[in-house]
Amino acid sequence: MAILKIARMGHPVLLQRCLPVADPGAPEIRRLVADMMETMEDAQGAGLAAPQVHVPLRIFVFRASLERAGQDKEDTVIGSSVLINPKVELLGDERVQGWEGCLSIPGMRAAVPRAPRVRYRGVDCDGVAVERVVSGFHARVVQHENDHLDGILYTMRVTDFSLFGFNEELGQAAAREQES
Numbered sequence: 001m002a003i004l005k006i007a008r009m010g011h012p013v014l015l016q017r018c019l020p021v022a023d024p025g026a027p028e029i030r031r032l033v034a035d036m037m038e039t040m041e042d043a044q045g046a047g048l049a050a051p052q053v054h055v056p057l058r059i060f061v062f063r064a065s066l067e068r069a070g071q072d073k074e075d076t077v078i079g080s081s082v083l084i085n086p087k088v089e090l091l092g093d094e095r096v097q098g099w100e101g102c103l104s105i106p107g108m109r110a111a112v113p114r115a116p117r118v119r120y121r122g123v124d125c126d127g128v129a130v131e132r133v134v135s136g137f138h139a140r141v142v143q144h145e146n147d148h149l150d151g152i153l154y155t156m157r158v159t160d161f162s163l164f165g166f167n168e169e170l171g172q173a174a175a176r177e178q179e180s
Helices: 027-042 136-149 167-179
Strands: 047-049 059-064 078-090 096-102 105-114 117-123 129-135 164-166
Touching: 027 047, 027 059, 027 078, 047 136, 059 136, 078 136, 096 136, 105 136, 105 167, 117 136, 129 136, 164 167
Parallel strands: none
Antiparallel strands: 047 059, 059 078, 078 117, 096 105, 105 164, 117 129
């Protein structure tokens, strides 16, 4: 396995719609998925989409750990997983703000409105159908990674730019607010 180079904001591959994967079990797809998993884990990310590693295919890897889920009792915890040729359905009209960052936009984060519950479908590398209804952080990470497959970065979904900035400065502002 290998750690892959992550595309940074401004790279054209991040702004294009990705192509479907014809053969999810092909050796090159399995190798790509293994390398994406290793890259995600090395970067301590919650997800990684193929275009973020310069491959314009409809694949993403992700995980929704207990630590990331936080206090959300309805959140579905899942270990490292792959979704190939995903379809994501937003369940309901409600949107909730939540903090997001991206490996392609290092050092920054923003509050992004997302559906609190989604249904997703796709396949894994064995062609086995995957279908889940999830909420909380799990739903957020799936929406974030799926957006990458359509050329959408989280910054394009920000509605309140006062809640967007560098991690360090946002952390300092939060600390000052708690002191007040």
